[in-house]
Amino acid sequence: MKRIIFLVMILLVVIAVEIISIQKHFQSSKKIYPQKDSTFFLLATNKIKVKIDSALAFETDTILFEIGDFNGDGKIDTAFLLPPKTKKYSEFGECVGNCDCKIYFSDRTIPVINITSCIGGQPVNEGDLNEDGADEIGILPNWWTSCWRAYYVYTLRNNRWRFAVEPISTHCQQWEEGVDAIQKDSSKNGYAIISYSMIDNSTADFKVLTKSVKVER
Numbered sequence: 001m002k003r004i005i006f007l008v009m010i011l012l013v014v015i016a017v018e019i020i021s022i023q024k025h026f027q028s029s030k031k032i033y034p035q036k037d038s039t040f041f042l043l044a045t046n047k048i049k050v051k052i053d054s055a056l057a058f059e060t061d062t063i064l065f066e067i068g069d070f071n072g073d074g075k076i077d078t079a080f081l082l083p084p085k086t087k088k089y090s091e092f093g094e095c096v097g098n099c100d101c102k103i104y105f106s107d108r109t110i111p112v113i114n115i116t117s118c119i120g121g122q123p124v125n126e127g128d129l130n131e132d133g134a135d136e137i138g139i140l141p142n143w144w145t146s147c148w149r150a151y152y153v154y155t156l157r158n159n160r161w162r163f164a165v166e167p168i169s170t171h172c173q174q175w176e177e178g179v180d181a182i183q184k185d186s187s188k189n190g191y192a193i194i195s196y197s198m199i200d201n202s203t204a205d206f207k208v209l210t211k212s213v214k215v216e217r
């Protein structure tokens with residue numbers, strides 16, 4: 001009899017511990033996920049790709065992110081791109097609302113970058129191109145059609161995002177050939193070598209040109 005009472009007591013203790021841990025779990029879930037954005041931050045920081053709103057998204061079901069020190073405070077930030085919601089069964093691309101992408105940062109003091117005419121893309125840490133102590137961020141916005149796309153490079157100055165260089169005209173052929181749009185010009189401080197696509201008037205073919213440009217800071 002004593003043994004049964006002892007076992008029942010053990011069982012009650014186990015149940016109580018379970019209840020407490022489940023409660024704790026929900027409490028901490030609330031703390032960790034107070035809103036959608038925070039969920040993205042958390043998962044992006046942990047390098048986990050997450051599904052967003054699978055009912056509406058088809059091309060936009062993963063969060064792409066990049067790390068770097070984008071505000072130059074010496075701490076690594078995570079940047080990640082939130083694509084617009086797209087209509088699932090629309091024959092041609094259609095967004096729910098504007099076709100804008102947003103790049104969010106784990107450091108909430110860094111402003112969000114809003115990119116119009118964008119349905120996705122991978123943020124790229126371009127390194128500190130202008131030697132101001134912070135990494136620049138590049139993005140090739142995805143679009144439904146067209147091989148011609150501008151490559152954007154942003155730099156943060158006075159807590160505002162600006163173009164570090166003029167948008168770079170690129171053709172998909174350039175990307176297929178593995179020609180990067182921008183890289184630091186190692187021969188000249190604060191300059192970058194940009195590679196851009198254009199149509200050769202004489203042959204009507206695409207060609208990639210390069211030039212060294214000053215990077216805004």
Ligand SMILES: [Ca+2]
Pocket residue numbers: 068069070071072073074075076077107
């Ligand atoms: Ca930082």
Ligand SMILES: [Ca+2]
Pocket residue numbers: 127128129130131132133134135136155
């Ligand atoms: Ca910089």
